[in-house]
Structure formats: structure tokens, C-alpha cells
Amino acid sequence: MAVTSKKIPAPDKVKVKTALLSVSDKAGIVELARVLSEKGVRLLSTGGTHRAITAAGLAVTDVSQVTGFPEIMDGRVKTLHPTVHGGLLAIRDDSAHQEAMKAHGIEGIDLAVINLYPFEDVRAAGGDYPTTVENIDIGGPAMIRASAKNHAYVTILTDPADYPELLEQLSADAGQTSYAFRQRMAAKAYARTAAYDAMISNWFAEALSIDTPRHRVIGGVLKEEMRYGENPHQKAAFYVTGEKRPGVSTAMLLQGKQLSYNNINDTDAAYELVAEFLPEKAPACAIIKHANPCGVATGPRLVEAYKRALACDSVSAFGGIIAFNSTLDAETAEEIIKLFTEVIIAPDVTEEAKAIVARKPNLRLLCAGDLPDPRAAGLTAKTVSGGLLVQSRDNGMIEDLELKVVTKRAPTQQELEDMKFAFKVGKHVKSNAVVYAKDGQTAGIGAGQMSRVDSARIAALKAEEAAKALGLPTAMTRGSAVASEAFLPFADGLLSMIAAGATAVIQPGGSMRDQEVIDAANEHDVAMVFTGMRHFRH
Numbered sequence: 001m002a003v004t005s006k007k008i009p010a011p012d013k014v015k016v017k018t019a020l021l022s023v024s025d026k027a028g029i030v031e032l033a034r035v036l037s038e039k040g041v042r043l044l045s046t047g048g049t050h051r052a053i054t055a056a057g058l059a060v061t062d063v064s065q066v067t068g069f070p071e072i073m074d075g076r077v078k079t080l081h082p083t084v085h086g087g088l089l090a091i092r093d094d095s096a097h098q099e100a101m102k103a104h105g106i107e108g109i110d111l112a113v114i115n116l117y118p119f120e121d122v123r124a125a126g127g128d129y130p131t132t133v134e135n136i137d138i139g140g141p142a143m144i145r146a147s148a149k150n151h152a153y154v155t156i157l158t159d160p161a162d163y164p165e166l167l168e169q170l171s172a173d174a175g176q177t178s179y180a181f182r183q184r185m186a187a188k189a190y191a192r193t194a195a196y197d198a199m200i201s202n203w204f205a206e207a208l209s210i211d212t213p214r215h216r217v218i219g220g221v222l223k224e225e226m227r228y229g230e231n232p233h234q235k236a237a238f239y240v241t242g243e244k245r246p247g248v249s250t251a252m253l254l255q256g257k258q259l260s261y262n263n264i265n266d267t268d269a270a271y272e273l274v275a276e277f278l279p280e281k282a283p284a285c286a287i288i289k290h291a292n293p294c295g296v297a298t299g300p301r302l303v304e305a306y307k308r309a310l311a312c313d314s315v316s317a318f319g320g321i322i323a324f325n326s327t328l329d330a331e332t333a334e335e336i337i338k339l340f341t342e343v344i345i346a347p348d349v350t351e352e353a354k355a356i357v358a359r360k361p362n363l364r365l366l367c368a369g370d371l372p373d374p375r376a377a378g379l380t381a382k383t384v385s386g387g388l389l390v391q392s393r394d395n396g397m398i399e400d401l402e403l404k405v406v407t408k409r410a411p412t413q414q415e416l417e418d419m420k421f422a423f424k425v426g427k428h429v430k431s432n433a434v435v436y437a438k439d440g441q442t443a444g445i446g447a448g449q450m451s452r453v454d455s456a457r458i459a460a461l462k463a464e465e466a467a468k469a470l471g472l473p474t475a476m477t478r479g480s481a482v483a484s485e486a487f488l489p490f491a492d493g494l495l496s497m498i499a500a501g502a503t504a505v506i507q508p509g510g511s512m513r514d515q516e517v518i519d520a521a522n523e524h525d526v527a528m529v530f531t532g533m534r535h536f537r538h
Helices: 029-038 047-055 063-067 082-089 095-104 119-124 129-134 139-149 160-172 179-207 261-274 302-312 330-336 351-357 413-426 452-470 491-499 514-523
Strands: 013-015 018-022 042-045 111-114 155-157 176-178 221-225 237-240 252-255 284-289 292-298 320-324 341-346 364-367 379-384 387-392 434-437 442-446 481-484 504-507 527-530
Touching (some): 018 029, 018 082, 029 047, 029 111, 029 160, 042 047, 111 139, 119 129, 119 179, 129 179, 139 155, 139 179, 155 160, 155 179, 160 176, 176 179, 252 351, 261 284, 261 320, 261 341, 292 302, 292 413, 292 442, 302 330, 302 442, 330 351, 413 442, 413 527, 434 452, 434 491, 442 452, 452 481, 452 491, 491 514
Parallel strands (some): 018 111, 111 155, 320 341, 341 364, 481 504, 504 527
Antiparallel strands (some): 252 364, 284 320, 379 387, 434 442, 434 481
16 A cells, blocks of 8 residues: 655755765765865764774764664674664654654764665676675665655765765755755665666576566666767667676777767677677678678788778768777778778777877777677667567577588588678678678678568679779679578579579578578579578667
């Protein structure tokens, strides 16, 4: 049954007389405590926070002196006490609450400055099960929620970034905080505990191999507000989940304008794709436009990988996102700045390359520090009306699959390498996807069509246009291998691929008409391999 309100109006201004400080992240806490003390605010504190404030020579009362009960069980129990929670939850203008406070010796707490045990950091660092559990905060969230509920009278701060605004409020208004400020801080507090609990619940699901928990929450911390979303009339912001996966969320922006909503989406797609190619095997480059690759290639040097990727579709590459699996060097940077590009992302950047890219001040340059692991587990989510679709990350790798030759002719070693290359790229192309590849270079990419035949034709058309632009006598699809990220339902798609010049085909298999497709491949002396794994990408 719902609890009814006593409808006591919240005061606009509340004077801060007593503050409770209990923080894991101690950045700025001593400075805050010093100013509060100078303003005559009584300080209460716990554990390490108490020690830090005392070491600074400030007067502070240990919470155990207020509760009359010592901190016990390695600090697990220290603030879970009626004296603390009564001081946070009491309605100051309610006579019954006032009488209860007097009867039990409870003093009001007007300001709570609290942040939580570093669960996210411990998890990201790979802490073992007992260590991770020990870093689940109990008292902190309880005090935060109590303070936020009673924001009519209590100011709750959970983020050191809000300390300056608190001090501005206190200085401007005789040591008081406004109701509007307390409301905003309360909203922020509940969002903080929600994200914290989301991280904990998802960790438990992962640790216990619970794929579909009854409740699934995905939380994030605001990294930056966007100027707009996919379109100028849409509002947007970028939130980070705390997952330490190298990429656009963790990268350092070395130069350039703020990343847009579309930039972030496309840069993520580009970096995840290029990470499929191990740098110790060969430098690789992926050029992305609207979350689809328009060119991917490896090469003996990074600059050659870039040129080969660009050759696949230099028209679409205009205004695109460029990702590398190796350190961006000066030679490659010189080539890139010849073309209008939105974003470059790489694991590292040489000083010479930074100076070259700086000639284009609006060009965003991101240093990610490392590559994401394509095999790593994780979750992806997208919204639908009234819900979330959550799934495990597509971490299937062709190197881990048992490939099955289903045609009379087996692929040559070069065809097999090109098949694998094309299939890796196809994993990152919107379905229906068809990718032609030759000698470690995409020859044509068909993406996002309702018919796989159309994807095959579009890819072939792109290859012909690229050949004309490069002055080649024939399209690069001649003698290529081709990948379909899902099975070929009919032979017509295969025939379109053969017409474009493909001599080897890789696909998952699994269609009711597999034999019809295999027969067509045999008739044209085309090698075909089944992977047994598809890579739909919607």
C-alpha cells in the first residue's frame, strides 16, 4: 500500500549546520571540509574520511561518537544506525518527527557528502569474486537514498564535481542551499545509486552465467552532451558504462571538434571492425561511412593499407571515419589529410603524425591506447518501443570455426585467405551483406539491402566504378573471393557473384536449398566453404 504524504511544503532555503562526510573518492574532500568548517558547519565523518580530515588539522566528530556504537566488522557496520538515518530522514517541520528526535537524542544532518566504494574499478581491474563482493557498498547507498528522499531538508552530494556549486550556494545565501539545488542533487543521487546497482546486478549475472536475469538494467555516466542527435532537431548525450573496452568511449581526443552523435556511432563501428585484424600480422585500415565499411584493407605498411582501403570506394570515403589497428605514422597522415575526413582513430599516434593532422584543425584525432578484443564477452543493447533488446556481443571469429568445403573444387590457399578476410569484414556490414575481397583488400561491398541479390549487384557496381576511377582494365571483383554474412537462400545470389567475377564463396550455409546453391557453384567451378556461423547485423 502506498504511503500518503503529510503535504508539508518544502522550505526554499535550508541552512547547513551539520554535515556528514563519508567518501571513497577523497578528491577535494579536505578542501571542502575546510571551507565548511570556516563557515561554522559541524563536521561528522567516518573511517578513512575522518582520518583525512583530522590529518588536515580540522575539527571533525567520528560518527561512532554520535551513534554511541563503534565501527565494527571491518567497517561493514558504521552508519547503519537510527541516529544517522533519523538525522537524515527527519521532516524538520513535523512536530511528531521533532518529538522523536528529542526523545532519542537525534540531531539533524543538513548536508551529506557521500560517494561509493569503487566497485566499478575493482570489477574492471579483474578483481576476484570475494574482493568484488567486498567492494559492494551498503551504508553509502542507504545514506544517499535517505538524504535524497528527504531533499526538502537535506542536501546530498555524490560527485566531487558538485562541490564548487555547493560552496557558491552557501557563500551567496548565508550558508543556505536552495530547494532547486537540493532537487537536482537528489535526482543525481538516485541516478548514481541506480547505475551502481545496475553494474553490480550485471556483474552477478555474468559471474553466475545467468544469461537472462529477471530484471536487466544498463546504467551509464554522462560523458558529454551532444549538440544534437542523429538530426539537428533531436537532443542527445553520450553515456559511458564503465566497461574498459578500448574504443571511442575510452579514447583521448587529441585534436578537433567535439564528436557528434553520428561520429561516435561510426567511430565505434570502424574501430571494432579494424580490431578483427591483428597488428602483428599486418597493418590494417577500415574506412566507415554511416556505420558501414566502404573500404577495408591490410598492407605491408600502414600507408599502403590506407590506400588500398580507399581504392575500394573513394567516393563514399569522403567525410568518413578512418580506423587503424597500428600506430598512425607521418606518411599515412600525409595521405589522409588530402581527403576530407571526419575522424581518425588508432591505438597510438606518432608526434610527427599529430603535427601533420594539426594542419586540419577540425579533423578529430583519437588515440585509443589499445585495440578491443574481438573475442571478449560483453553485452550490446538497443531500444525498441517500451523495451530493450539485450544480447551477448558477436564475438565469433572465423579463426575459431571449422570450415567445411562443400564443392568439388577446394579453394586455393589465396582464395581461402581472401574468403576469411571478406567474412571478417562482412561481420561488420549491415545485413544483407555481400563483400568481395582480393589479396587482403575489399573489392566491393554491398550493404543493408532487402535482397541479397541486390547487395551482390551493388557491390559489383561499386567495384566497376572503382576500377574506372583507378584506370584499371577490369573490376577488382574479377578473381576475388566473396562472403555472405548469412546463408544464400537461392542460387540467384551466387550467380550474381559469379557474374561479378568471384571464384570462391564463403557463407554460413543452412538453407533448405543449400544443395541447389552448391550445384550451381560446381557447375561454374567455383569453390564454396560453409562456416556454420552467421553474422546478421541490423
